[in-house]
Amino acid sequence: MNVTRPCALNTCPKPKQDAEFQQWLGRREWIKRFAVGTAVTLGTNLITPVMADIVAGANPANIIKINLNSYPALLSDYGSIRFNLFGATISNGIIAVTRAPGPVYYSVSAYCTHSGTIVEAYDNSPGTEAMLCYGHGSVFDIQGRVITEAAAGQANLPAYNTSLEGSTLRVEIPNLNLKVNSITPVIGTQRFKMTFPVKQGGKYRILYTPDLTTAPVVVNFATSVAGTLNQSQFNAPANSAAKDVWVQNAAVRGFYMVELLTPEYVP
Numbered sequence: 001m002n003v004t005r006p007c008a009l010n011t012c013p014k015p016k017q018d019a020e021f022q023q024w025l026g027r028r029e030w031i032k033r034f035a036v037g038t039a040v041t042l043g044t045n046l047i048t049p050v051m052a053d054i055v056a057g058a059n060p061a062n063i064i065k066i067n068l069n070s071y072p073a074l075l076s077d078y079g080s081i082r083f084n085l086f087g088a089t090i091s092n093g094i095i096a097v098t099r100a101p102g103p104v105y106y107s108v109s110a111y112c113t114h115s116g117t118i119v120e121a122y123d124n125s126p127g128t129e130a131m132l133c134y135g136h137g138s139v140f141d142i143q144g145r146v147i148t149e150a151a152a153g154q155a156n157l158p159a160y161n162t163s164l165e166g167s168t169l170r171v172e173i174p175n176l177n178l179k180v181n182s183i184t185p186v187i188g189t190q191r192f193k194m195t196f197p198v199k200q201g202g203k204y205r206i207l208y209t210p211d212l213t214t215a216p217v218v219v220n221f222a223t224s225v226a227g228t229l230n231q232s233q234f235n236a237p238a239n240s241a242a243k244d245v246w247v248q249n250a251a252v253r254g255f256y257m258v259e260l261l262t263p264e265y266v267p
Contacts, residue, residue, distance in 0.1 A: 062176045066169040077101045080122035082110050082265035086201035088118055092158065093201060094265050096131065097171065098122040098142055105164060107171045108144035108157040118267065178260055181242060186225060191246050196258050198236035198243045203261040205233045206247060210254040221245040
């Protein structure tokens with residue numbers, strides 16, 4: 001397929017860059033997965049959200065952080081990977097991230113705006129240089145803009161703001177809504193309840209770190225106030241504004257967070 005780009009990469013407008021934010025999860029990430037989280041800090045007599053202070057100038061509930069060193073394709077110009085946030089059956093549950101020279105990173109929804117088919121990752125092969133949809137022949141450029149329409153007036157792929165700091169790429173996805181709504185101590189015990197929203201198809205777990213530089217570890221949780229602490233991960237079967245889990249806290253202070261596990265998309 002011969003495709004003509006609407007503009008050269010060095011003249012195409014770049015996506016809006018977010019303000020720089022402070023790194024809070026440390027530099028360690030999980031191989032072939034990346035995480036977005038929200039944290040709460042525990043003091044001797046205090047449980048309080050701290051995320052707004054840790055990440056200034058952006059809504060932390062909407063930020064995904066990718067350790068580029070875990071994805072060699074994204075270290076090379078025109079490398080492209082699709083990531084699975086909530087599964088192909090959920091609107092905008094798959095995103096594509098592509099590196100252009102500069103380096104400049106573009107992130108877009110991988111759902112074709114014609115009929116919702118998942119588009120391919122960016123292909124820089126001579127004569128293609130585009131993202132292809134094999135459903136009905138739609139073609140998009142590296143930024144997700146329509147080159148070839150499957151239907152008149154077809155929209156571009158929704159694009160997400162990106163920000164690069166060192167080897168960490170941040171992607172802001174509106175309405176991702178990963179946050180801790182509340183944490184409630186269970187009187188007379190060392191347990192507390194964490195309440196947070198989940199989306200259908202999401203894979204979640206709870207992490208703990210004593211500070212904001214030590215790599216967090218997975219914490220087992222219970223699904224009832226007196227339940228056994230034997231759950232390390234759960235898959236959300238449906239959207240919920242208030243998922244409850246119970247955690248046993250043995251630390252005087254530290255940070256607890258919710259993590260959304262996001263593997264590469266493999267059809």
